[in-house]
Amino acid sequence: MSGSPLPAEPNLYVHVPFCAGKCAYCAFYSEGAFAPGDVRDYLALLPRELALRGLSGMRPQTVYVGGGTPSQLGADGIRALFAALPPPAPDAEVTVEANPADMTPALAGALRECGVTRVSLGAQSFSAATLARLGRRHGPDAIRQAAALVRAAGIGRLSLDLIAATPGELDGEFQNSLQSAIALEPDHVSVYPLSVEPGTPFANAGVRPPSDEDALAAVALAEETLGAAGFSRYELSNYARPGAECRHNLAVWLGEDYVGAGPAACSRMQRLRRANAPGFHAWRDALRGDELPPAQTETLSVCDDEAERFSTRVRLREWALPAPDSDIGRRRAATLARLAELGLAHSPKPGIWSLTARGREVADSVAAELL
């Protein structure tokens, strides 16, 4: 990708590949065991990847540091990470994901000092038993303490992640988690039903995923409870107070370009797709030799590129049809009219479309129909 033109307003994703063990449900790439030297190498080589790919001069409008567990870097590691990244634009949104177990006054202070505007805490549940079953390394009190530290440090935005429909949850536990999350006054909440992916400890232990009925009921409860507290469901799994939507993720869902750095990070630049291979050691060894890290790259056709960018739009509360006067735009408008007759989509105002409550339940099928 070296030499590819930077988008006018680039969005930067940075993957931190380290975790202190693996959660029972986790299918993301991360190293569950690592040495201090690995972190030093990662921080030293990140600028080399950016330089080799011609990205050192970018001025990102949004930065999203995810993983993995970025908070495993600690206060000094976070300072080193931001020193290694290109400086964001003055009004950029800068998000860092954190595990509540790692949050300390020093880490919260370092995040604030480095210009972080948004912390996304992996709360997942406020039930000690459910957290233990999920393999999380924190209890409910650690979430409350972490949220208080983020606020005390003066970081403007706080987001909480919750997992819905965890098998074995008792009646009322998920509702209690929603209420406990709301009590911390976050600006944003993400709610994903549990999925059991091949190769995870849950899958290996034969844990069955929640039924569609249970998952839909939990999502409906989340929408109702968070809605009553002033959160709007702006994407299928994401809720925000007015104006507190995640700018980075919104840009991706709206089909904008983004660049990703670090092992397993993905990029979309014009029609080019790049997915760094999910392996820290191969990433490190290539960069030590001044070579680009191993990656899968693909240049999509104009049609596939447009379809991929459109596919995530339908997950948003409202969206406009791109290129309504083109052949594909007219075909999509005809499909939407048919979906409206089936009660799956509607047009709240001319040129704007939205899924109905039933359409949101079968959003993947609706997106497939439109593509």
Ligand code: SF4
């Ligand atoms: S902390 Fe996040 S990335 Fe790490 S193992 Fe748990 S779920 Fe996966």
